[in-house]
Structure formats: C-alpha cells, structure tokens
Amino acid sequence: MSARWHLSLIGMGMGSPAHLTRQGEQALRRLELLLLPDKGEDKAELASARLRLLQAVRPDFDTDAGGGLRVARYAVPARNGADAADTPRYLDGVRHWHDALARAWAQALRDQLPHGGRAGVLIWGDPALFDSSMRIARRVARELPLELEVVPGISALQALAAAHAVPLNELASPVLITTGRRLRQQGCPPDVPALAVMLDGGTAFEALPDPHAWHIWWGAYLGLPQQTLDSGPLVQAGPRIARARAALRQAHGWILDIYLLKRCGADDY
Numbered sequence: 001m002s003a004r005w006h007l008s009l010i011g012m013g014m015g016s017p018a019h020l021t022r023q024g025e026q027a028l029r030r031l032e033l034l035l036l037p038d039k040g041e042d043k044a045e046l047a048s049a050r051l052r053l054l055q056a057v058r059p060d061f062d063t064d065a066g067g068g069l070r071v072a073r074y075a076v077p078a079r080n081g082a083d084a085a086d087t088p089r090y091l092d093g094v095r096h097w098h099d100a101l102a103r104a105w106a107q108a109l110r111d112q113l114p115h116g117g118r119a120g121v122l123i124w125g126d127p128a129l130f131d132s133s134m135r136i137a138r139r140v141a142r143e144l145p146l147e148l149e150v151v152p153g154i155s156a157l158q159a160l161a162a163a164h165a166v167p168l169n170e171l172a173s174p175v176l177i178t179t180g181r182r183l184r185q186q187g188c189p190p191d192v193p194a195l196a197v198m199l200d201g202g203t204a205f206e207a208l209p210d211p212h213a214w215h216i217w218w219g220a221y222l223g224l225p226q227q228t229l230d231s232g233p234l235v236q237a238g239p240r241i242a243r244a245r246a247a248l249r250q251a252h253g254w255i256l257d258i259y260l261l262k263r264c265g266a267d268d269y
Helices: 022-030 041-057 087-112 133-143 156-164 180-186 234-252
Strands: 005-011 033-038 069-075 117-123 146-151 176-179 194-198 214-220 228-233 257-263
Touching: 005 022, 005 087, 005 133, 022 041, 022 117, 022 146, 033 041, 033 087, 041 069, 041 117, 069 087, 087 117, 087 133, 133 146, 156 194, 156 214, 156 228, 156 257, 176 180, 180 194, 214 234, 228 234, 234 257
Parallel strands: 005 117, 005 146, 033 069, 033 117, 176 194
Antiparallel strands: 194 257, 214 228, 214 257
C-alpha cells in the first residue's frame, strides 16, 4: 500500500490555550507529528508559544523522538527582500518563498512519517485570514498524496474586538480588512468608515493624511500574558503606540499586533 498523509492546519488563536477550540483540541490529539517552524534565535519565543499550547493539550509530545507525539522542527527559509512597493517582484518573491516552505513540509513528512500518517501545523489566528498555509499545503499535495483538514481558530480581529469590547463595524456599515503594506501604499478609500490593519511591520497608520479624523484601537500579544492594549484618537494614541511597539519588540524579540481604525464621529463605537 502506498503511503498517504493527512495534514491538519489548526488555527491556534493568538497562542493562548484558551483560544484553542474544541475542534482544534481534537485535531491535536489525533496527530502523530507536529511540524514546528524554526525562525532562528531572535524569534525563538514564537516556537515556544506553540510548544506551551501543545503542552496544555498533548503533554506526551517529544521534540526528539519516542513520545506519543513527535515534533519536527523545520528551518523557515529566508524570504526575498524585494521592496513591497514593487508589487510584481514582491509577489513573485512570496510565491518562491511558499515553494520553499512546501518543500520543507514535504521533506519533513517523508522523513518523519515515511509510511504516511497524521501530521499537523499550528497556525496563528485562523488559517483562512491573511495566512498562506493552505496555499503551501496545496503545493505539498502536488508532491505527496495528501488529505487536507483545516480547523478554524480565533482570529486576531476577534481577539482585538473582544479585548477592547468594540464592534468591528458600525451599524449597517462595512469594515475593510487590509495590510500595513496596502495602507502605506494606497491609503484608505474615502468611503470606508472603518478598517482593520493586519501584518503591519511598522506603524502604517502614520501614513494617514489626517490623524485627527481617526480613532484607533490597538493590541499586541492578544490573549497572552504580555498582552498590551491602547486606544484613543489617533493623533494622541498613535505616538504612544509607536513607542510601545518599539519597546515591546526590543523586550521580547518579536511582536504580533493588530489595530482597528474608525473615522471620528461614528455613532456607535
């Protein structure tokens, strides 16, 4: 019988065990192998957060061998440093990066489960929202006979709205979900009353032409012990957030944050 693999992409929320759904717990309990990304010493805390969550659900895991659940680390390949403003080159670099990640996943599956079996990857937030794990898995499926399972998780958007007790959208109004790169390059369309900004490597809100027109709700490390929140008129809160963000990154070596912006004067914060 030829080998077949089952791969679960498990949304883990923001890393807190409390964010893992019952479905996520069940998927973790079925795994024989967990693929753990290694981004180097400066981001070792990201791997540690995954292992802490794993410890809460599968204390039988073994990072070497012999445990009920094996954990296989794989080196995350370097990404093309193309300027994000050069969209075609940037996207081409991301696609090549996804190809390299797919090769790393496929090799780990072959090495660790040579006869097939159940493997999984813990995905920050929800696998469907600003995450490329499904694209990577589709590439793996071109090389290996693969059955894919996607387990939804609590997204950063949900965690942010809950932490601040604020709805994402106004009554009968839309909310635009975008990235820091897009906000810096294109700004905010004039007819958008609210926008949620993800994957911001800096403080793209500083590019908005009129900070007096916006209110911001910001959160970092949502759901974790080091959770940090701030909110207020952008003209006042923006500089505070920029300083806090820099200090937190220096203190922890990494940062995961997100923010919601609404135009001032909205009826219902």
